[in-house]
Amino acid sequence: MAVSPPVCDFGAPWHDFILPGTDGRSYCLEDVTGPNGTLIMFICNHCPYVQSIIDRIVRDAKEMQAAGIGVVAISANDVADYPQDGPEHMKTEADRHGFTFPYLYDETQAVAQAYGAECTPDFFGYNAAGQLQYRGRFDSSARTAGPQDARRELLEAMLEIAETGKGPENQTPSMGCSIKWKAA
Template identity: 40%
Template sequence: MSLTPSNMLSLGTKAPDFLLPASNFNTKFNFDDCKGKLGTLVIFMCNHCPFVLHVIDEVVMIANDYRVQGIGIVAISSNDIIKYPQDAPDKMADFALKNKVDFPYLFDEFQEVAKAYDAACTPDFFLFDNLDKLIYRGQLDDSRPGNGIPVSGSDLRNAIDSIVYNRHLNEVQKPSMGCNIKWK
């Protein structure tokens, strides 16, 4: 496990498009398919990362809380499955079922989408507004495996609330921390 911070893509960046197969649906999705009326949350994650495992229940709760309010949610795994076979699409489908991930969980086989988003770690969160402009990139909250801080999702929830309730969002944002994306 290599602790890696997110790269903090520039705010205002337009969401890169993609067309990727979903491990938990029998179809491919592009950005517009995943888009919500008010905004879209793109999450880079994987099956085996202890940082993802630490927060997955809260991520699913956030998806359930905000999807009904007009936020689209999509997760993408970009790890090299030759070196990390536990992140292969069939294992992603099992992970999605076990963890009640009912939003698209996409496989970025060629890692082009991760590079387009400048994703660096798992989990890595990117929140776009209704114009597909990046308004938040950073951490879920201050909790990390073993640090004793309860998982709350506070940073990400505040960012999503800024869209849903038309509130000001602080541009000072803490990077996410997690395992590095396993590049080919």
């Protein structure tokens, strides 16, 4: 079942974290922020919505990083029920796709809860002051990739945030698989 998160809560603050990465290091928010903005995305390995755009995510992340935007991916799924989303598989996924950004594991799911993440992929675009300016989709892709020339909505928004500090007023929510929460 596809899930769409709420629209952007403009100005909402980011949340600090310390999470292990696939490279064996631990990262906090300060380690991943960029001077012109920061993209925090919640993804996972098995989700068809993520898989349909993962190579486009990597492509656009490189452009964002070149523009001084920090980029980080976090996986928060319950690995007891979804072992393919566990840290060893995350490392394989990051290596296979050439991630140029940290891929972090949120085992307790506390970070995903703090951000209000609801689906994979779920994108949170912040300005340099740590204020939320984008909570929209990557592009028109869904369970299958959209056209190669699809408007690069996330990239455009993040470049606008880097330049002006503000995101676009109109945003189309992301869509994806629900975060796989642990049983209470």
